[in-house]
Amino acid sequence: MTSRTSLSALLFVSLALLAELAAPVRVHASPPDVLGYGARSSALGLTGVSWANDYEATFANPAGLATQRRTGVSIGMQAGALQLTLDDQAFPIDPTSGQVIGFHLPLPFGGPLKDVLVLGTGFYTPSNTVLRNDIIFTEIPQFAVLARAQSVALHLGLGINLDKVVPGLRVGVGFSVLANTAGRLDVELDEGSRFVSLTETQLLAGFNPIIGVQYDRDTSVGKFTFGLVWRDEVRSDVGLNIQVEGLPIPLPIITINAVAQYDPHAFVFEAGWSPTPNFMVALQLGYERWSRWPGVVGKSSEFSNLPPDPEFRDTITPRLGLEYRTSARRTKLALRLGYSYEMTPAPPARIADLRDSEGAPLVIRGVQQTRAVRYLDSDRHVFTGGGGVEFVFDNANFGLDLFIQLHRIAERTHDVPAEGGTENMVHSGYILAGGWAATVEW
Amino acid sequence: MSLRRFTILGCLGLLVSLQPATAHATPPDTYGFGSRATSLGGAVGADVSDSSANFYNPAGLSGAEGVRLSIGYLSAHSFLQVNGTRSNLERLGGSNVGIVAPAKFGNVRFAFGLGLHLNDQRLARTRSAATNRPRWEMFDTRPHRVWLATNIAISPVPWLRFGAGITFQSPSDLTLDLRGSVDLLRPEERSRIEHQFKGDLTSIRYPQAGVQVRIHERFWVGLTYRGSFELKNLLSAGARADIVGLGDAIPLTFLLDTISVNMFGPQTVVLSTSFNLPDDRLRIGFDLAWVDWSAHTSLIPTEDITLIVDAPPSLGLDVPSRIVGRRPLDMNLHDVFVPRLGVEMLAHRSPAHEVELRFGYAYENSPFPTQTGVMNFIDSDRHSFTVGVGWGLRNLRPTIAGRLQIDAHLSYAYLPERAHIKDSLVDAVGDFVAGGHQLTMGLNVELAFE
Amino acid sequence: MTRAQQLAVLSLVVTQLALVSIGCATRGNEADFPAPIATSGVGPFRAARVVETGFTEPPAGRVMESTWAVERAQLTDIGLFFAAGIPLEDAPDRDPALAADVTDWSRYGPRQIYQTAARDQDLGFDLEAATPVLEATEPWEEGAVSDPWFDVDSGRLYYAAGGSIGMVEAGEGGAFGPHQQVLAVPEAGLRSPTVVRDPVGDGVLLYVQTRAGVAVARSEDGVAFTFDRNLSLDLPTEAVDPDATEERWSGPGALVATSPTGRTTVRLYFSVLRSDGTRVIGMAASEDGLRFERSPTPAFIGDLPRSPCPFLESFNGVDVTRIYSTAEFARSDFAFRAVTAHISPLDVMYAEEEEEPAE
Incomplete structure (x- = not known):
């Protein structure tokens, strides 16, 4: 690599870092498991369990890191706009954007550990928000x-x-790290009717393992790669206790409990086939245990009622990714297409049974108490595309990947009308998303 | 490569450092990052090139000869007292990870670095300041947060290094709504409440940047900048409930708004120098840091509370007509200059081993004034004395083509007793004296590949 | 390097990695908020709890049975001194002309001063163990002695009688005598003596309740006092509640305290009657014992408290102030006031609540 091209690569990384810092403070991003994790995976129908080998592998399948022989740093951004309708009215929902910084680092041991261990990290942060x-x-x-x-x-x-x-x-092992929030708020009125408060919030780390395996096999019809990954349930719990003393009205201890973020247990199997070095197809089947989702909100005091059970169901998601690669001199090009069918775990919005503080049906004077549950979700058809360009030099590679996604949110008629309405609710919509990632490898 | 191009890259690095919305993290500020640097009193900014450069001077990353992986553990014990009673400060234990991944393109050296300090107990803790509970502001809550920094560095010529990077921090914003019924007679058992809330832990990014210049074969000079930041927590709670248990339901409205600054990190500029004897038999480092504490905004929150109960007088509920909230007060902090001195001596060298002894001293004078008014943030000057030892193992082939460095340090900090005499004889807290000691120890293992 | 050494080194690295990766940043033991500090004596004070006193009956903070008519109680290192009248068996009907919160002393025996030792197990006192230590014998005492204040340093017991302040000294065998009239201002109606050493001089200061409020007298020897001045104990303007202005200060009790920084002040506690009929215990402090700075917040509110007598001690390394006062708990029977204790700092506990057994 000449010093001129080296400088170009460095300049690009510096500019990318600058863009990171200058990102607009307008907030809101979707979690990576909706849009994907990394520009290549997002273009290939959210696949990657069989082929990801850089920071994307830390989520897709950490076993993939083991194929790396180069150190690399990646920086990327992604954004998405949601257009949702409910009963023919636009349903406002914030657009999303976020950034990724990742790296992969083969550990340069010698002897029996030569070319064995590769570290990787991916750090995704929504613009200006942590949680x-x-x-x-x-x-x-x-x-x-x-x-x-x-x-x-x-x-x-x-x-x-x-x-x-x-x-x-x-094989690969990794952790998904997410924060749980705990806190307390003690409010007291002193003798002078002055307000005294003690507030405390704590962020606690949750370490959720990801374990994966990959296996390559060269055959006469091409190269097959199989990947299997298990991802532990990832949840971010919120627990906030509020105690008010000294008021003329005695209040119970209020417990703000919620599950702010939830990704279910997942088993994902993927097979990749490269009949020639220029072409790859990846087919994925993922199982997600959504039935364990407890709902977003808990009870508000020890004896307060629980909201209705969300009654989510497990899902199976098929995904497909196609990649075509070509090269000319020191430049490599890739074109990518993908499709994913994201099955909804949610039942239709409905009138559901309320539960008492123990979780049993809430019956008052012989009548089961009910409450509308208007969780809106439906199957999603995700069409993806993208491309990548990579410049290969003597001792460094420089790559840029782009992706675009169109999510079609299937129309769904629910079992309950909107508040004050007479017709059952109907929703549908689209998501349009895109992003890029720049990588330097040496 | 021309000098002009170096200048462009240098300016880019500086531009990165001048971005607004900056942040700052503190466990390394308080207890150091990495055993070698800590045992040298933190006086390493001029020539640091191991993974602790992620904190002390990111420019130093480009001085690494090969990949460096560092992991370590730190344990800090506080024996601080107020009025002769030991303050209930937690032991702070935390792991640190440092990574340096260098590359060489032509004559230009480039490096990517990552530094992480992760406390045992939590990623972060924020606590409001209660005026009647004097707290050691620098040690009670400030060090209880994760520190994560990513940096890039370049060395266009062997005598010059630039580096810059970002760090992440998170303030929070919470809006809470409650509804339901509150039973006046048996509030705990019979009240039925529901809640919804909107929470936002927002991220702010903090730049750091540095430069290292070799003035002479044995003399380095460094300059490091860290930006300032402010972590604000907003909590807005509203309860609209019915009071039941005594005849007709009585509507109750309870509104609470608090805006609190839980942590402020001052911008810091560190000027560093180091001098080496031939063969690295002796290294002396001196750093002088300017810390802009005078920009500290109030830690006293803005608090408003409203209680409206439309109760008939016959019930005899004594509802206060007005509840007095709180308003921020000027902290009156002043800037400080912090000198740091470190001495490193080669005690033994052989083809397979290398042993170094280290000594350090730092004087951090307190930016807090004597607490004569209603505020009660305790702080005292801090004299830190450190000793450390480093053991380098070189003959590790074929498994490790490079060096394994094991560093340990022990630090003793003395905080002289300080008397806080109140202007008012009837101050709610009253006079107090505070001082004490701290003991910190740490161990680091670093793999420095060739 | 041998293979074994390399393995040992790698084990060390892996152990460190494990430390870093697993179990970090998850909640373990943690310290609570810093404890409140209160060295100025302004409070707030909390009522002693049942578990600390052994008494479950109201008013909150009660430390002794209350079948007698108790007026003022002072805790000292040698026990509790209090003034009381024992109900008469053939007591006349209550004088209907008296205000509801005034004791009808015609229904009780002559007021005497009693002493009782503190119980070992808690902060309570046994009324039946109380012994009379002083009764009225002199004509100027007009048949009743009350408002005891025992000065431990000098062994002198000051008291109120007939609108004057008297004093007796502890003699052989603990008996008190002779009765001396140390301050008499006939038109002032002196009550509630409280004696402290002069923080800036060599003598002693005597704070008393007068018809006008609270006043101070001085003495070189603790025997002959001269009236000095009425005290100004006004609230700071911003702390005045227009709906409950202060009408009268009474029943002073004082102590001299040295703060952790070495500053010595006189702390004066007194009962405040407000225009809305409520009573609180107010507090003021002074460096010279003559000019006081008033605390904007009450030390405590309690149940119509009166006659606060402070007691300062070091408990587990913390300076703790206990205020003994009388509080109302009924107005329909003979005895309607009881001796109570209030404690500051709030987090100091003399006994812990027993946790409820798990179900």
Whole structure:
């Protein structure tokens, strides 16, 4: 690499970092599991379990890191606009944007550990927010899955290449780190009717493991790669206790409990096939255990009633990614297409049974108490596309990847009308998203 | 590569550092980052090139010869007292991770670095300031947060290094709504309440930047800048409930708004120098930091509370007509200059081993004035004395092509007793004296690949 | 380097990695908010709890049975001194002309001063163990002695009788005598003596209740006092509640305290009658004992408290002030006031609440 091209690469990274810092403070981003994690995965139908090998692998499958032989740093941005309608009226929901910084680093051990261990980290942060959550009463219409907390996502991964033991085999382990919020607010009135408060908030780390395996096999019809990953349930809990003393009205201890962010347990299997070095197809099947979702909000005091059970169900999601690669001299090009069918875990909005503080049906004078649950969600068809360009030099590569996505949110008729309405609610919509990532490898 | 291009890159680095909305994290500010740098009193900004450069001077990252991976643990114990009674400060234990990934393009050296300090107990804690509970402002809550920094650095010529990066912090914003019924007679058992809320932990990014210049073969000079930041917490709570249990339901409205600054990080400029004897047998470092504490905004929150109960007089509820909230007060902090001195001596060298002894001293004079009014933020001058030892193992091939460095340090800080005599004889807290000691120890293991 | 050494080194690295990766930043033991500090004596004070006193009956903070008519109680290092009258068996009907909060002393035996030792197990006192230590014998005492104030340093017991202030000294065997009249201002109706050493001089200061409020007298020897001045104990303007202005200050009780910084002040506690009929205990402090700065907040509100007598002690390394006063708990029977204790700082506990057994 000449010093001129080196400087160009450095200049680009510096400009990208500058763009990071100068990002507009207009907030709100979707979590990566809605739009994908990384520009390549997002263009390939959110696949990656069988092929991701840079910071994207820390989420997709940390075993993929083990194929890396170069150190790399990536910086990227993504943004999305949501156009949702409810009963033919536009449903306002904030646009999203966020940034990623990631790196992968082969550990240069020698001897038996030579080319075995590769570290990777991906740090996604929504623009100007770390954790955003809107926990609202269940009877208010809300897109509970799409508008899940916008949250920082920190993924750490270690890929272990077992090629010396079983040719083609790699394993990986990683953690998804998310913050839980705990706090207290003690309010007291003193003898002079002066307000005294003690507030405390704490962010606690939750470490949720991701374990994956990859296996390569060269055959006469091309190269096959299989990936399997298990991701632990990731949740961000909010727990805030409010105690008010000294008021003439005695108040109970108020407990603000909620699940601000939730990603279910997931088992994902993916097979990749490259009949030639220029072409790759990846087919993924993912199982997500949404039935364990407890709902966003808990009870508000020890003996207060619980909101209705959300009654989510497990989902199975098929995903497909196609990549075509070509190269001319020192430049590599890639074109990518993908599709994903994101099955909804949510039942239709409905009238549901209220629960007492123990979770049993709330019956008052022999009548089961009910409450509308207006969680809006439906199946999503995700069409993705993108491309990448990579400049190869003697001792460094410089790459830029772009993606674009169109999510079609299927129309769904619910079992309950809007507040004050007579016709059952109907919703539908689109998401348009795009982003880029720049990578320098050496 | 021409000098003009170096200048362009340097300016870019500086531009990065001048971005607004800056942030600052504090465990390394208070207890140091990495055992070697801490045992040298933090006087390393001129020539640091290991992973602690992520904190002390990001320019130093480009001085690394190969990949460096560092992991360590730090434990800080406070024996601070107020009026002879030990303050209930938690032991602070935390792990730190440092990564330096350098590259060389032609004659230009480039490096990416990451530094992370993660406390045992939590990612972050914020606490409001209660005027009747004097607290050690620098040690009670400030160090209880994660510190994460990413940096890039370049060294266009061997005698010059630039570096810049960003750090992340998070203030919070919470709006809470409550509804339901409150039972006057048995509030705990019979009240039925529901809640909704909107919460936002917003991120702010903080730049740091630095430069290192080799003036002479044995003499380095460094300059480091860290931006200022302010973490604000907003809490807005509203309860609209019915009071039941005594005849007809009585409507109750309870509104609470608090805006509190939980932490302020001052902008800091550090001028560093270091001098080395031949063969690195002795290294002396001296740093002088200017810390802009005078820009500190009030830690006393703005608090408003409203209670409206439309209760008939026959119930005899004594509802105050007005509840007095709080308003911020000027902190009156002053800027400080912090000198740091570090001495490193080579005690033993062989082809396989290298042992270094280190000594450090830092004097951090307190930016807080004597607390003569209604505020009660305790602080005292801090004299830190550190000793450390480094053991380098070189003969590790074939597993490790490079060096394994094990560093340990022990730091003793003395905070002289300070008397806070109140202007008012009937101050709610009254006079107090505060001082004490701190003991910090740490261990770091670093793999420095060639 | 041998393979074993390399493995040892790698183990060290992996152990460190494990430390870093797992279990970090999750909640463990943690310290509570810093404890409140209160060295100025302004309070706030809390009523002693049942678990600290052993008494469950109202008023809050009660420390002794109250079948007698108790007036003022002062805790000292040698026990509790209090003035009381024992109900007569054939008591006449209550004088209907008297205000509801005034004791009808015609229904009680002559007021005497009693002493009782503190109980070992808690902050309470046994009324049945109380012994009379002083009764009226002199004509100027007009048949009743009250408002005891025992000065531990000098061994002198000051008291109020017949509108004057008297004093007796502890003699052989603990008996008090002879009765001396140390301050008499006939038109002032002196009550509630409280004696402290002069913080800036060699003598002693005597604070008393007069018909006009609270006054101070001085003495070189603690025997002969001369009236000095009425005290100004006005609230700061911004602390005045227009709906409950202060009408009268009474029943002073004082102590001299040295702060942790070495500053010595006189702390004066007194009962405040407000225009809305409520009573609180007010507090003021002075460096010379003559000019006082008034605390804008009451020390405590309690149940119509009167006659505060402060007691300062070091408890677990913390300077704790306990105020003994009388509080109303009923107005329909003979005895309607009880001795109570209030404690500052708030977080100082003399006994812990027992946790309820788990179900």
